[in-house]
Amino acid sequence: MAFHTGGEASRRSPDVLIIGAGAAGLMAAFTAARRGRRVVVLDHAPEVGRKILISGGGRCNFTNTEMRAERFISQNRHFARSALSRYTPSQFLELLAAHKIPWHEKKLGQLFCDNSARDIVQMLLAECAAAHVTILTDVRITEVTKPQDFRVQTSAGTFTSKALVLATGGLSIPKLGATSFSYNIARYFGLSVISPEPALVxxxxxxxxxxxxxxxxxxxxxxxxxxxxxxxxxxxxxxxxxxxxxxxxxxxxxxxxxxxxxxxxxxxxxxxxxxxxxxxxxxxxxxxxxxxxxxxxxxxxxxxxxxxxxxxxxxxxxxxxxxxxxxxxxxxxxxxxxxxGFAKAEVTRGGVDTRKLSSKTMEAQTVPNLYVIGEAVDVTGWLGGYNFHWAWASGYVAGEALGESAAA
The missing domain is CATH 2.40.30.10 (Translation factors)
Structure with missing residues (x-):
């Protein structure tokens, strides 16, 4: 699948290149694009949001009304607090309301779609389309370098961008295509990775x-x-x-x-x-x-x-x-x-070390314009919508930061 706007040059050299078309990546994409950034999203899977589609028994437990930073695990224990305070469950519910998506609470603050998790995916895609985000799937990435701007060589050609966002998730549920891609690229650029372990397993x-x-x-x-x-x-x-x-x-x-x-x-x-x-x-x-x-x-x-x-x-x-x-x-x-193991784990504990990321923007402190979001980082939430909300919140603050850098 692919949809995009603009010419070939714009597609090959966007302001922001996001690798991973899951919950965090798509949230970051349309948030940045709303602020005037030209955004391209690449994913190796044949369709976007595959983990969203199978979650919550097919109805996606998309957030929790009892969202608290204390309900997340990280070696940098207060890291999640900033993003969670700046993107709340009520903000995500406003987005659902704008798309007329019905939902219900099951127990313990857990919120689910009334109909299907596909409603969430379609909402994210609609937001991306409205913001003129280019999304390319079935794209295999062969090399990522940074001679000056980021240069990403893929099966769909070479892309260059000032900003790169890693949003490919962790190692959980490999049958959906989970890989160590974000960890590998983070290590290549000198970021440390907390050993990934199966969680909620x-x-x-x-x-x-x-x-x-x-x-x-x-x-x-x-x-x-x-x-x-x-x-x-x-x-x-x-x-x-x-x-x-x-x-x-x-x-x-x-x-x-x-x-x-x-x-x-x-x-x-x-x-x-x-x-x-x-x-x-x-x-x-x-x-x-x-x-x-x-x-x-x-x-x-x-x-x-x-x-x-x-x-x-x-x-x-x-x-x-x-x-x-x-x-x-x-x-x-x-x-x-x-x-x-990871085959039955709902999420991954560990990931890119948050002590080298900005808690306000998700940008790497030692690599300007490199961002890591979602499950790829060392932030793991409780069962019950917490991990999806971390994807929304981390994607949102990264997208905002990318938009602000455009205006500066």
């Missing part, structure tokens, strides 16, 4: 003593999952390889190798007190039946097998057994052996 278990986790595949329940001082109250899903579900995806962004994940299987309740009440009532229920009053049956059976005298009724359990079982249910420490 299911965790897997390989130790024999925890093989029971996989045996519960399909079981789901609300839990509190935590690593260190960070915890999330959401649903947990047992899988044939380990653990998933929103709570685990969230905590995976904070998990480090060899670190245990603690699961409270009954947050906000007191299992020891529940069992003590059953004992006081002289309950003849055995372990699986007793635990099934509060937990899914298959999970209750497994926990009873591990920690309760299965063949004896609750009335015969010792107080020590009650306390030990209650402790295990509220403080279940599991030891993942890894993740399901």
């Amino acid at each position: 299911p965790l897997v278990f390989g130790k024999p003593e925890e093989s029971w986790v996989q045996s519960l595949a399909g079981v789901s329940l609300p839990v509190r999952a935590s690593c260190g001082k960070t915890g999330f109250d959401e649903a947990l899903l047992f899988t044939h390889r380990g653990l998933s579900g929103p709570a685990l995806l969230q905590i995976s962004s904070y998990w480090e190798a060899n670190q245990p994940v603690r699961i409270d299987l009954l947050p906000g309740q007191d299992m020891t007190a529940h069992l003590a009440a059953l004992k006081k009532a002289k309950s003849q229920m055995k372990g699986p039946a007793a635990l099934s009053r509060w937990l899914p049956h298959r999970l209750a059976q497994e926990l009873a097998r591990q920690s309760a005298p299965e063949e004896r009724p609750v009335v015969e359990w010792s107080d020590r057994t009650l306390r030990a079982l209650g402790e295990r249910i509220h403080r279940l420490d599991l030891h993942p052996t890894g993740t399901e």
Whole structure:
């Protein structure tokens, strides 16, 4: 696909060349073009916004009403604050309203399209068309240099531009064409890259003593999952390889190798007190039946097998057994052996080191007119629309800065 305006010379030598036609790249493109910049966007994929199209079950969780800088991970922990303060969820909702795109809130401030994620892509393309942005897809880039201006050699010819924007994302979901392109170019120009890791990703278990986790595949329940001082109250899903579900995806962004994940299987309740009440009532229920009053049956059976005298009724359990079982249910420490990798990761943790980027403009401090935005940088948001909003916000501030440089 390609659409463009202007002559060939204008297309080959734009004011701004953006590599990556995803959420961040398209936002930066029309924001800069609205301010008078001639903008060309290149992408190696056959269509734009492929990650947008598959997100949110095809309805795109495009932002979150509870947007806070504290809900983003970066080695430069305050970096995201400036962009997020200058482009808010309400501003994106104004854009949706202008295009008459209906939306709804699901839970926890998560906003989705009523119809299809394609509405978002079409909106971005319409904004780009109105601002006379040139977009070229199916373009393979072979070399990027900077003899004076940036020079980009591609399968569609050579482009030169004063400003270059890297917006090709991270390594997550390689089947959509994810590559290390932005990292490679950033390193070429002397920027450091924080080691990319899968984030918002299911965790897997390989130790024999925890093989029971996989045996519960399909079981789901609300839990509190935590690593260190960070915890999330959401649903947990047992899988044939380990653990998933929103709570685990969230905590995976904070998990480090060899670190245990603690699961409270009954947050906000007191299992020891529940069992003590059953004992006081002289309950003849055995372990699986007793635990099934509060937990899914298959999970209750497994926990009873591990920690309760299965063949004896609750009335015969010792107080020590009650306390030990209650402790295990509220403080279940599991030891993942890894993740399901970039193939199943929703985003990438790490990326271009933000300590060498301007938080106000996304421009590299040591390479004038080089910008890095979106998932390519070391900023990773929570599950629930945070990462898309980072794409909008970082793209917007870069586009604004590029427009201001034109006016200067």
